[in-house]
Amino acid sequence: xxxFVDTAEVSEIRxxxxxxLVDGVTTNPSLIAKSGRKMAEVIAEICxxxxxxxxxxVTATEYEDMLAEGRYLREIAPNVAVKVPLTEAGLGTCRAxxxxxxxVNVTLCFSAAQALLAAKAGATFxxxxxxxxxxxxxxxxxxxxxxxKIYRNYPHIKTEVLVASIRHPIHLVEAAKLGxxxxxxxxxxxxxxxxxxxxxxxxxxxxADWRKxxxxxx
Numbered sequence: 001x002x003x004f005v006d007t008a009e010v011s012e013i014r015x016x017x018x019x020x021l022v023d024g025v026t027t028n029p030s031l032i033a034k035s036g037r038k039m040a041e042v043i044a045e046i047c048x049x050x051x052x053x054x055x056x057x058v059t060a061t062e063y064e065d066m067l068a069e070g071r072y073l074r075e076i077a078p079n080v081a082v083k084v085p086l087t088e089a090g091l092g093t094c095r096a097x098x099x100x101x102x103x104v105n106v107t108l109c110f111s112a113a114q115a116l117l118a119a120k121a122g123a124t125f126x127x128x129x130x131x132x133x134x135x136x137x138x139x140x141x142x143x144x145x146x147x148x149k150i151y152r153n154y155p156h157i158k159t160e161v162l163v164a165s166i167r168h169p170i171h172l173v174e175a176a177k178l179g180x181x182x183x184x185x186x187x188x189x190x191x192x193x194x195x196x197x198x199x200x201x202x203x204x205x206x207x208a209d210w211r212k213x214x215x216x217x218x
Contacts, residue, residue, distance in 0.1 A: 004184035008035040012187040024052030026184040047077035057083035091121040098122030112146040119159040131165035
């Protein structure tokens with residue numbers, strides 16, 4: 001499973017990339033706004049840190065404007081994946097950009113039917129939002145199971161399932177068990193994956209025993 005980090009904070013991305021924990025990055029207008037910087041500047045810097053796909057989202061809602069923004073964003077760096085919403089205009093933009101060889105991430109997916117439409121439009125990635133479904137008392141992982149199952153029925157579908165709106169490690173583990181190819185996680189959740197009390201306890205015991213020997217490796 002590929003790990004994308006869901007943030008526009010360059011320092012976080014660099015730290016995780018140096019640890020080998022990042023295969024790509026996803027951003028959105030809200031994350032860019034939090035950074036307080038210009039979108040093109042942030043995306044260019046992120047693309048220089050990781051060679052993997054970096055999602056940069058359009059903000060237009062009409063087809064012609066959306067397409068123009070997508071073409072602008074893809075010129076920032078060759079690893080930009082243009083992110084479009086799952087609307088009729090968004091799917092039209094996806095189809096046009098995909099035909100031009102651009103990576104496209106179709107976002108805000110909340111049904112398997114929508115995921116099928118994105119695949120037909122040539123999406124590189126489909127981003128179902130599991131956490132937001134959980135927020136309305138709907139099991140988001142059932143959506144992941146449905147999309148993965150449907151896509152596997154049709155070998156010609158190359159769209160990757162990019163599980164988004166992940167709130168905790170259980171979301172990630174369940175998505176991996178279901179066979180989703182990609183997950184995008186906030187930096188805090190990636191770091192949560194490292195934590196286990198038995199790991200901390202075991203390391204503490206090993207080091208205590210080593211100190212008793214009075215030895216040094218170097």
